[in-house]
Amino acid sequence: MAESIILGTIAKQVLPAILQATYQIVSFREDVEQLQNTLEQLVPLFKEGKQVDLELTDQKRKGLEKFEKKLLEGEELVKKCCKISAPNIFQKYRYSRKISSLNKTIRSFCGLELQVESWRDNKLLRSDVQQMRMMVEGLTQQQGQGQGQIVGVGTLGNEGLLAVPKIPDRVVGFGMALRDLKNELFKENVTVLGLCAPGGCGKSTLAAMLCQDEEVRGKFKEIFFVNVPTTPTATYEILQTLLEKIGGGVLPSSWSEENAMKQFHYHLERKPEQLLLVLDDVWDKSVIEKFFSRTKGFKMLVTSREEFQVYNTEYHSKYHLEKLSHQDSMNLFRQTALSQDRNVGFEPEEDLLNQIVRCCDGFPLAITVIAKSLYQQHPVIWENMAKKLSKGSCILDFDENLRERLSASLDSLEKTVLDCFLDLSSFPEDKRIPASALINIWCELYELDDENEAFVILLELASRNLVNLVGSRKMTTGIVASFNDLFVTQHDLLRDLVIYQSRQRLIMYKREKGILESGRKQENHYFNPRLVYLGTGEMFVESWNDLQLPEVEVLILNFSASNYSLPPFMEKMRKLKVVIVVNRGRTCAKLSNLISLRELANVKRIRLEKVLIPSLHEFTLPLMNLQQVSLVMCDFDHALMQSTINVSYELPNLVEINIDYCHDIVELPPWICDIINLRTLSITSCDKLSALPERIGDITDLDLLRLHACTGLSSLPDSIKGLQKLRFLDISDCCDLNMLPDGIGELHCLKKLDMRGCNKLSELPPSAMNLVHLKEVICDQDTASLWEPRSSSLKINVPENDNNLDWLGVIFDN
Structure with missing residues (x-):
């Protein structure tokens, strides 16, 4: 019978071949060991199925044929994995995910295609149905182990x-x-x-x-x-x-x-x-x-x-859970606030320590935050803190009074830094906040000179334990700071403190469609905010109530849906500068009512996450002041790719485009090359991007070109030589890039080049030696030798391998 032949092939040839190949992989053992565990359980199961000559339905037979094809692809995948070297971090991560996906596919098949009922109904297995049921259900229950996280004891x-x-x-x-x-x-x-x-x-x-x-x-x-x-x-x-x-x-x-x-x-x-x-x-x-x-x-x-x-x-x-005893509170405070080097900093008297610690009333977070704010500070600041804390009564009402005590730790913050801290109230709790979104908001609300100034504020908040940073390895090693993989988290108590201190912010969550009418009864200052956060489910035009928010400069829309209508009252937000649209759903959402953006002449920054990017023809009026567009995990409509627009008229001031984790983008819209004022083009982790436009050199003002982890790129167009103002080029982790264009030597302004993870680059074009203004190359040990002729005038930076891949998981989990 046909099904027996398929089962026999799978049982005797395909599964054992994959299992044997896995033993040769040494680069990422954890995911491979889980695949081995799956195969070791599956081989005898299929062998037994073949021996009893299973009778399967046409649907199940077709499923087996598809499964066999998938296994053959998996065999090729495992063979490729055997060739990956240990230092190739990105390749390891990429193929680790593929191994996990293969493992999940196998277990999913056993759980869905060969269900318990199918085995039970087979007349040849009736006498042994209980044993077979346990075997198949055992596989089903372990489905999900392919993610590489839930295996083994505890x-x-x-x-x-x-x-x-x-x-x-x-x-x-x-x-x-x-x-x-x-x-x-x-x-x-x-x-x-x-x-x-x-x-x-x-x-x-x-x-x-x-x-x-x-x-x-x-x-x-x-x-x-x-x-x-x-x-x-x-x-x-x-x-x-x-x-x-x-x-x-x-x-x-x-x-x-x-x-x-x-x-x-x-x-x-x-x-x-x-x-x-x-x-x-x-x-x-x-x-x-x-x-x-x-x-x-x-x-x-x-x-x-x-x-x-x-x-x-x-x-x-x-x-x-009881609060800490006074002795434990003192120990925690000392460990946090006092330098381990007794010759450095200020050693306070015991009475002063007791005075401050007693006011924390045994709350570990209060102790940690206040202690951190006093670390290596002048004695006068210690005494002033003790005085302020002692003015209040003992913390009996833990909610209100604890916030008052914690508020004392904010007194030393400069006003702009404090305002930035309060902006955290505008994001949902227990969610990672993209640092790039915060930085966009702060730059516009507080008219900061540049993004680095906003980042300094973020670092100050982190140093005071007011926020936690989940960071990327590229933050400190890249050619220019990239905030794409940096996220911010915050303790619930500190979030309460933020909300308690906030005054010019409107935060709304709707469990039902439409704005809650009760919100209109709030104090007036809540409806003249500069920053508004709206969290909803699926919304249509008729679902929105009419809100009057004329002073809004930042609008954050957070939803979970496949269809979402922009609120019509956006048309009245004439001062709006930043629009952030975040979809938390499983698939990209289609946006509607784009007419709401027509009147937003002052919008400077737009950030879209997990949405279907619409055609620019849907915008009938130009976005005159738009300077930055950020697209994260978005899908690109074919209409967008085929759009022919007058960019100089529609987007006259656009200077920065960021495209991150957009896995369906194969090519860039050709009109990008007509944005002659564009200074930053950053494309990261777009693995299907296979080529840059031939006219990329027409973007003559481009200052930074980042192509990080675009693994489908095998070459760069020679027209890149037209980027005469390019100072920073990042091609890191473009693992399939096997050559640089001959014209690269004409990039006379190029100062920094990041080419880590470009393991297929075995040689440089001769013109690369003409890059006289090139000051630093960041590369791997294997490619450092390519720049040896320029070693006397060039800094060759070979960072240590970072084998911690936790930062990569952040973007997929968020």
Whole structure:
């Protein structure tokens, strides 16, 4: 029978060949070992299927044929992986993802194409149905391991929404609390354990410590840690990620939250492993009720500021985290505020230390933030801080008074820096904020000289522990600072402080369509803001109410939908300078009502994330002052690529274009070459981009050309020699680039060249030696020798290999 032949080929030839090839890969073992684990389980399964001469339906037979084809492609992929050298970080990352995808495809096939019912209905397997059911379900339950994160005993689901936060360097006084919390969790009758304490007490830190405890990891085979946002789509987003990990696959975009929840519980009940789900910072008890299950081996740890009534019901328990003792508070403060070198800085008297620490009332976050603000400061600043903190009464009302104490740490911030800090209130909680978006906002709101000045402000906030930076390896090693892979996070308590201090900001979340009428009753200053954030689901023109926001300079639209209409009241925002549109959905969204942009003559910066880029013909009037366009994870409509527009009229002042992670872009729109005022063209991680326009040299004012990780590029057009003002060229991680154009030597203004990861460049054109103004080349050890003839006048920078790929995951998880 045909199906037996296919099964026999897969069982005897294809699967063993792939398995044998994996043992030769040495560059990225983790993903490969997971693939090996899958294959080792799958080979005997297919062999047994072949031996019993399975009778399959036409649909299943076609599925097997497609599966065989996919496996043959996988065999070629594995052979390519054997040739990747260890230092090639980007290639390792790229093929690691492909190996993970292959692993997921195999497991998905076993879970969806060869379902338990198909095996059960086969008359030749009736006598052994239970054994076969266990084998197939075993494969189904392990689906998702192809992501390289949930394998082995006590493995942490450490990607995206499931990331277990890092434990701070300084943790004091949690030893006993960790022991007690663990004992409570291990009680047989406890399914849901609530970890309760005011904000800033360290609930998230203690929960992260529990997840990384050896006993806990030994008991639970899978551990997921989820920060629970208050956004309308929070539960659905969590379900999407969890289902992919536990074997439920990708949710159809048309599914409701109710259907997704049923699917989650269905797959949870069929998991043989013990699983711990941590829901961090829950504000609504309904979230606990939705995820609650009496499935054997499943437990939940919930951190919350409120002691929900649900904690007092059957199968639920709670643990109240106490604030730090005075002695532990003193130890934490000393470790944070005082220099380890006793010959450096200021050594305060014990009474002064006690005075400040007592006012922190045992809140670790308050201690850390205030201590950080005093580190290596003048004695007068210490005394002034103690005086301010002592004026208030003891922290009894932890919410309001703690904010007042924390506010004292902001007093030393210069006004612009403080205003920038307050702008963080305009972004949703528990989400990474793109640094580039913040920098765009600050440059326009506060009329900063350049983006570097905004970045200095961001660094100052980070140095004071007011924000956390999740950074890219290229921030400090690239030719020019790139903020594309830099993100900002913030503790919930500090976010409360930001909102408490904010005055000229409007923040709105809608769970229903349309603007809430109750919002109109707010104080007037909320409706004369300079910055507005609107978070919604799917919106149509008729869904929007008419808001009067004449003073708005920055508008942030955050939604999760496949179709989204821009609010019609944008037409009245005559002072609008920055527009940021962010889609959190799974697929790119189609924008409508673009007429709202017609009257926005003052808009200078537009940032679009995960949307379908419309044709420029949909804009009937020019954007006279538009200077910067940033497109992140967007899809390009064919109409956009084929547009023929008068750029000098439509976009007369456009000087910067950023295109990042747009995986469907094969070529650039030809009209880009007509933007003669363009100074920055940055294209990163667009792996299908195969060539630059032949007329690229017509952009005569171009100062920076960045083509980072455009792995489909094999060459650059010779017309690049026309870029006579080009000073910075970044072709790093263009791993298929095998030659530079002969005319590159005519780039007489070129000062810096980044060519790391260009391993196929075995030689340089002779004209490269004519780059007399070239001062620095950043490259790998293998390509450094190419520049040896210029070594006396050229700085050849060979950075150390960065094998930490965590920063790459940020953009995909966000």
